[in-house]
Amino acid sequence: MKTLVLNAPGHFQQSETDLNTELQDGEVLLKIHRIGICGTDYHAFRGKQPFFSYPRILGHELGAEVVAISAGVDNVVVGDKVSVEPYINCGKCQACRNGKTNCCEKLQVLGVHSDGGMREFLKVPANKVYASKTLSYEQLALVETLGIGSHAVNRAQVQANDLVLVIGAGPIGLSVIQFAKLKGAKVAVMDMNEGRLAFCKQQLKVDETILLKDNDPVEAIRGVLNGDLPTAVFDATGNPASMMQAFKYVAHGGRLTFVGLFQGDVTFNDPEFHRREVTLLASRNALPEDFTSIIAAMENGTLDTHPWVSHRVPFDSLIDSFETLLLPESRVIKAVIEL
Missing domain, CATH: 3.90.180.10 (Medium-chain alcohol dehydrogenases, catalytic domain)
Known part of the structure; x- marks a missing residue:
């Protein structure tokens, strides 16, 4: 073979x-x-x-x-x-x-x-x-890729009243966006690639996009969220600098979920971490129920994968x-x- x-x-x-x-x-x-x-x-x-x-x-x-x-x-x-x-x-x-x-x-x-x-x-x-x-x-x-996003969103217990920020508009980030949108949450996506952000806006109907430039990301995030910070942040980059910077984006009492990973250590400022009472989550792979629910959603048209x-x-x-x-x-x- x-x-x-x-x-x-x-x-x-x-x-x-x-x-x-x-x-x-x-x-x-x-x-x-x-x-x-x-x-x-x-x-x-x-x-x-x-x-x-x-x-x-x-x-x-x-x-x-x-x-x-x-x-x-x-x-x-x-x-x-x-x-x-x-x-x-x-x-x-x-x-x-x-x-x-x-x-x-x-x-x-x-x-x-x-x-x-x-x-x-x-x-x-x-x-x-x-x-x-x-x-x-x-x-x-495509089901396995979607399962990564489904599991991550479930891990973070995203609700309709959440403000969600997805960092990284690659396939894993896109899968997180899909399921955060299905929960009814307001979703913003941040990336360095204008083309990927345009895809998220046009095809996935995200509420806000943020082009990561040299300016202050926190200010840009607050700018699209009416002065607030996201209650649920997902880093799907697998980039150590991005993942460690993500602690600064989380609202007080919010959750940060690492969907991507890299070979190395994550460090953060402990007083700031405690001051915000951030919940830090790792999300790995998916569960069997993710596969069955995703296939059902694709079959009934809830999930449209054709643009992917x-x-x-x-x-x-x-x-x-x-x-x-x-x-x-x-x-x-x-x-x-x-x-």
């Missing part, structure tokens, strides 16, 4: 690898049709992804077809189109026992800790696939195209590999 391996930062290799079709009880065999490219993949290509080792088959945002099932599988049948939850958890640790499977102590994320879906076929536990009768493979490949995909890349062209997707002039919102 065709397989793409990231052997080292900046070095993909495409090859033919053997396919073992033997399934363990509770497994399914998938034919991969669409693969979303996310920040994790870009960071891995640049050599800046935490919890990562090489060589690695990337790919954890997957739209796939069930081509074989093992004994005991009853949630899908051969021929189903599915989205894949790529978080392979142990089911036994304290986090799993408490229903926090997204941050299992022994978590193996496909495409990060173990090999993922940048290949023609993939075996996964059947309880990690979610079928839809109506969604396309491309839509199903800006670039489509054939699998056989990815090696030649990947670096161009990183360039600002490419204006990538979301890229999807077609297989």
